[in-house]
Amino acid sequence: MFYIDDSYELRRKITVAPNALKDSIAGNIDGVYRRVKMDKKSYLVHRIIFLMLKGELPNVVDHINGYTLDNHIDNLRAATKRQNRWNCLGNFGTQTGIKGVYLDRGRYKALINVNGVRHYLGMYNTPNEAEKVVNEWYIKLQQEYSMQKCRNNVKKG
Numbered sequence: 001m002f003y004i005d006d007s008y009e010l011r012r013k014i015t016v017a018p019n020a021l022k023d024s025i026a027g028n029i030d031g032v033y034r035r036v037k038m039d040k041k042s043y044l045v046h047r048i049i050f051l052m053l054k055g056e057l058p059n060v061v062d063h064i065n066g067y068t069l070d071n072h073i074d075n076l077r078a079a080t081k082r083q084n085r086w087n088c089l090g091n092f093g094t095q096t097g098i099k100g101v102y103l104d105r106g107r108y109k110a111l112i113n114v115n116g117v118r119h120y121l122g123m124y125n126t127p128n129e130a131e132k133v134v135n136e137w138y139i140k141l142q143q144e145y146s147m148q149k150c151r152n153n154v155k156k157g
Contacts, residue, residue, distance in 0.1 A: 001038070002026055004052060008072040010036065010045045033068050046071045050078075060084045082115070096127050100134035110134045114141045 002010050010026045020026070027036035027045050034045040044061075049071050051057045058078035065075055095103045100112045100121075108130040110121035121137060124130040 002036075002048065002052075004049055008049060010034075010049060010071070029069065034071070046076055049073065050076050098127055098131050098134075100138070101127050101130040110137075112137055112141075114138075 001013055003013055005011050011023055012020060012026050013022065015022045027034045029035075035042045036045055036048065037043075046063065046068070047057060047061050050061045050073070053073050056078075060079045060081055060083075062077050062079035062084045063070060063075055064077055067075075096108065100110060102109045102111060104123065108124045108127045110124060110130040110133045112119050112121065112134055119137060119141075121130075121133050124133070
């Protein structure tokens, strides 16, 4: 029904509808993920790619770099739900838009939660100072699943 091309796009082996032609990229983007329908059920494309190339399907397939449309096999890994939540692009629920950095009486509080434990990291004069401390702690506590580590690798590469 599908094959994976050299750029890790899921493509159709046959035409199934006028808008689903042979060799076309399968599925639609729902705002965050690419999904494909089979037998009236929706599936996440990155999970199909992982299954086809690795021969197994874990409960959670994580995008290492945090970009949900990058389905290159080197960017996909098995993870727990907790590890997958660690590897997110940010917390836009904060006033600063920076994960772990909160505005508090004109200063910036660095505060993170890891494994249900809250870590207070101090108060800082600028959001950049607080973010730097938060990022260092995320890397230390979350290891390879830290989104901050992924961001640092992307910036260097």
